[in-house]
Amino acid sequence: MIMDFNPSDVFSWIYDKVMTREDCSFFQTTYLDNPFLDENTIKEIEYLKLTDANYWRVFGLGERGLNISAIFPHFNQVDKTPDRAKFISFGLDWGFTNDPSALISVYKDGLDLYVEEHLYETGLTNNDLMRKIRDLGINREEIIADSAEPKSITEFERKGFLIKGAKKGPDSIRLGIDVMKRHRINITKESKNLIKEMQSYKWKTNRDGNQINEPEANQKDHAIDALRYVCLNKLMENYSGKYYIS
Helix, strand or coil: CCCCCCCCCCCCHHHHHHCCCCCCCCCCCCHHHCCCCCHHHHHHHHHHHHHCHHHHHHHHCCCCCCCCCECCCCCEEECCCCCCCEEEEEEEECCCCCCCEEEEEEEEECCEEEEEEEEEECCCCHHHHHHHHHHCCCCCCCEEECCCCHHHHHHHHHCCCCEEECCCCCCHHHHHHHHHHCCEEEEECCCHHHHHHHHHCEEEECCCCCEEEEECCCCCCHHHHHHHHHHHHHHHHHCCCCCCCC
């Protein structure tokens, strides 16, 4: 079977169900590989360099399309966290029936953050969650958790976990995103759910279609929230001098 497509969508069953198969071979081609295009068509495609960067990425370079309202349009997927990176903290976002509990770890090397997803699962009681976290070998490492559930935090503390509620306040979401964007974010390739969240996480728009400096409501952002708790509570005070804009 041969499939031919322009990768204009950020998400597609082709990426998730076809290209991940072991018996799938992928060949990336561009308009330059097509000997049947006339000169006018080539000019129209190349004009996209000046008129629409995302369309040029898709139809000119053959690259996967971007979410043009993405909050984090640029982040890296890496094989593993380098040994030189320093552990900062774990981040935990509570969930249960509809929303998953999400646990990530954050490491820092200069302006580079390395993030690993360890847990992303629905239907977990606090006892289930504690057992799974201990099974990961996490005992006395610091965990920054959503402070919206103080009862859960207390339960974890009584079981010996070094857990703290994330500090929140006015504009804490925006400030947390700002701290994240001051770093180059590197996510391990095994962190599938966090990667999907980062790819789809977008700014809110007003009636005129203009972006507003706050995230769209009701997005899948559970692992992102866990990362944001760590950044806002562990890295906020470190800002002076240079920083990276993602």
